Amino acid sequence: MPVPENRGLVRRSLLREDAYRAIRDAIVSGTLAPGERLHDADLVAWLGVSRTPVREALGRLEQVGLVQTSPGRHTVVSPLDVRAVHHAQAVVAAMHELAVREAVPHLAADDLAAMRAANSRFEAAVRAADVDAALAADDAFHGVAVTAAANQAVVTVLEQFTPVLRRLERLRFGSLAGRASVAQHERIVAHCAAGEVDAAAAAARENWLTLAPLLDTAGGGAPAAPDAPDGRDG
Missing domain, CATH: 1.20.120.530 (GntR ligand-binding domain-like)
Known part of the structure; x- marks a missing residue:
C-alpha cells in the first residue's frame, strides 16, 4: 500500500497521551494541588514537549473536571467538587x-x-x-x-x-x-x-x-x- 503522507502521527499521538497522563497523575497525587495555577511555560519545561500537547491535555482534563480554564486568563487545578x-x-x-x-x-x-x-x-x-x-x-x-x-x-x-x-x-x-x-x-x-x-x-x-x-x-x-x-x- 502507498505510504500515507501524514507521517509521525503515532508519535504525536503518544506525546499528547503522555502529557495528559502526566498532568492528570500529578493532580490526582496532589503534586499539583487544588487551586494551583497551571502555566503553559512551566508544564512545557517540565514535560519536555511543545505547547500543543500541553494545551490538548488541559482541554481533556477540563472535560473530566480536573482543571478549570478561563480562556485568555488562567487555568487552575479544580477543587474537589x-x-x-x-x-x-x-x-x-x-x-x-x-x-x-x-x-x-x-x-x-x-x-x-x-x-x-x-x-x-x-x-x-x-x-x-x-x-x-x-x-x-x-x-x-x-x-x-x-x-x-x-x-x-x-x-x-x-x-x-x-x-x-x-x-x-x-x-x-x-x-x-x-x-x-x-x-x-x-x-x-x-x-x-x-x-x-x-x-x-x-x-x-x-x-x-x-x-x-x-x-x-x-x-x-x-x-x-x-x-x-x-x-x-x-
Whole structure:
C-alpha cells in the first residue's frame, strides 16, 4: 500500500497521551494541588514537549473536571467538587458492576488467583499506608474483571471518570477506613468463584459506592484561584 503522507502521527499521538497522563497523575497525587495555577511555560519545561500537547491535555482534563480554564486568563487545578465526584462515582460503580456481570462467566482459575493476589497486595499496602501501592493493587484487582469482560465501552468510560475519584481514593487508602475494601474484595472474589453473577455484580457496585462518606469530610477542596489575569499564559 502507498505510504500515507501524514507521517509521525503515532508519535504525536503518544506525546499528547503522555502529557495528559502526566498532568492528570500529578493532580490526582496532589503534586499539583487544588487551586494551583497551571502555566503553559512551566508544564512545557517540565514535560519536555511543545505547547500543543500541553494545551490538548488541559482541554481533556477540563472535560473530566480536573482543571478549570478561563480562556485568555488562567487555568487552575479544580477543587474537589462534591457534586462532580458523586456523579463520577455513580458512573464508575455502574461500569464496574457491568464489567463483573459480563466477566463472571469467563473468569478462569488464573483470573481468580490474580484477584486474590492483588487483594493481598492491597491489604499490605493499606496497612503500611502506602497509598500509591494500594491504588496500583486496587486497579489490578478490578482490572481482572474489566479485562475479562472485554467491553471497550466500559474501558473508555472508566478511563474518563475514574481519575475524578482518585483524589478521594487517596484519602481512603491512606487511612484505616481503606481496610474495609479488603473484605469487600474478598466477597467479590467469592461470588465470582461460585458463579453468582448477580451477587458478584452487586458486591462490585457496593465496593465503589463506599467512597460516599468521604465526600462529607473532603467536600469543597481548596478554593479556586481568583479570576484575575496574571500576565502569564495558561
